[in-house]
Amino acid sequence: MQDYEYLLSSLDKIKGIGNKTFQLFSRKKIRTIFDLLWHLPISKIETSKTTDIKDLQVGKAQSIKLIPLKYNFPRIRNLPNRINCLSSEEKIDCIFFNSFEGYIKKILPINKEVIVFGKISYYKGKYQITNPKIIAETEDGFIKDLINYSLTEGLTITKYNKIIDEVFKKIPTLNEWHSKNLLKKFNNVTWNESIKKIHSNDFEKLKNSHYLRRLIFDEIFANFLISSQIRLKIKKIKKKKKLFKKSFRDMYIKKLKFKLTNDQISAIIDIENDLKSRKRMFRLIQGDVGSGKTIV
Numbered sequence: 001m002q003d004y005e006y007l008l009s010s011l012d013k014i015k016g017i018g019n020k021t022f023q024l025f026s027r028k029k030i031r032t033i034f035d036l037l038w039h040l041p042i043s044k045i046e047t048s049k050t051t052d053i054k055d056l057q058v059g060k061a062q063s064i065k066l067i068p069l070k071y072n073f074p075r076i077r078n079l080p081n082r083i084n085c086l087s088s089e090e091k092i093d094c095i096f097f098n099s100f101e102g103y104i105k106k107i108l109p110i111n112k113e114v115i116v117f118g119k120i121s122y123y124k125g126k127y128q129i130t131n132p133k134i135i136a137e138t139e140d141g142f143i144k145d146l147i148n149y150s151l152t153e154g155l156t157i158t159k160y161n162k163i164i165d166e167v168f169k170k171i172p173t174l175n176e177w178h179s180k181n182l183l184k185k186f187n188n189v190t191w192n193e194s195i196k197k198i199h200s201n202d203f204e205k206l207k208n209s210h211y212l213r214r215l216i217f218d219e220i221f222a223n224f225l226i227s228s229q230i231r232l233k234i235k236k237i238k239k240k241k242k243l244f245k246k247s248f249r250d251m252y253i254k255k256l257k258f259k260l261t262n263d264q265i266s267a268i269i270d271i272e273n274d275l276k277s278r279k280r281m282f283r284l285i286q287g288d289v290g291s292g293k294t295i296v
Contacts, residue, residue: 006172007034014166021159027152033167037195038219041147041203053087056120056127063117064129066092068108073101083108093128094118103153107134117157133157147199164199171195186214234280242275260295263287267296 011031012022022031030036043061051062066087073081081104083094094116096104108114118132133148134156149160173192176183183189187210189197194211206212249268253260260268267285274281285293 004174006170007037008032011036014163016159016163016166021155024152024154028150036164036167037199039149040198041149043148043203050115053090053092053127058120058122058127061117061119063115064092065113065115066094067113068094068110071101071105071110091126093123093126094132095128095130097131099131099153107156147203168196168199186210186217189214191215191218231282234282241278244272244275256295261292264292264296271296 009032010022011017011025011033012019014033017025025031025036028039030039051064053064056062056064064087066085068083068085070084071081072084081096081099081101083096083104085092085094085108094108108116114134116129116132116134118129121128121130133151147161147164148157151157151160171192174190176190189210191214194214197209197211198206198215249272271283274283285296287293
């Protein structure tokens with residue numbers, strides 16, 4: 001298998017992804033390994049540091065061990081599902097908006113200690129955690145920090161991180177496609193270094209990094225290459241020349257109550273030349289709001 005073929009292969013080729021999990025990813029329009037890698041994380045979760053309930057901070061996202069005691073699923077529309085829990089003998093609630101009962105029962109089984117992560121709030125004399133994510137311990141009993149992603153119902157953050165880990169076990173080292181002079185602008189970081197860094201560190205701290213800029217540039221560069229290839233194919237397709245008189249255009253311009261700018265006139269002439277030729281052409285009129293694109 002060629003290097004690029006691995007990146008373009010279907011997600012169900014990854015260990016741990018069956019048909020059900022593949023359908024969950026498809027809801028997020030993630031169907032290939034490349035789709036998965038370009039689904040960038042939101043933040044890093046320091047799940048290895050669980051917080052005691054007495055040390056919780058309102059408004060901050062934290063991890064906490066708790067035991068679910070009772071489900072409260074209201075039958076009134078728009079009311080959240082509330083799960084009464086206990087942590088270090090203190091009451092705390094888990095609040096879920098737009099989550100199915102089956103999903104909640106699966107991740108928060110009654111009387112079983114679990115570790116959850118989410119934003120802390122305080123309501124009517126007790127703490128609550130909204131739309132918490134379930135955190136699992138590793139086989140050796142430890143908890144490692146996780147990377148937070150935008151998830152769909154049915155996908156846990158632990159499962160998502162395991163799949164990312166599986167991908168990076170086999171990810172190929174791609175040959176560099178940029179020149180040395182261009183790479184200097186990104187501090188010589190490679191595509192492999194960039195994609196691994198983005199998925200293993202706090203995304204907030206990498207927003208202005210060479211790693212993210214390199215990936216963004218590659219995405220834009222790829223789009224330009226694709227557009228260029230499409231244009232070459234279109235140019236090979238011949239069409240009938242459009243015949244029209246310059247006087248017809250001038251007649252409409254004279255009726256305007258304002259004078260066209262040089263850029264507007266230039267754009268009109270370019271479009272006319274394209275229409276008169278036997279080559280197909282796509283034209284994109286680009287300009288700021290109010291610059292006069294509509295009249296062209």
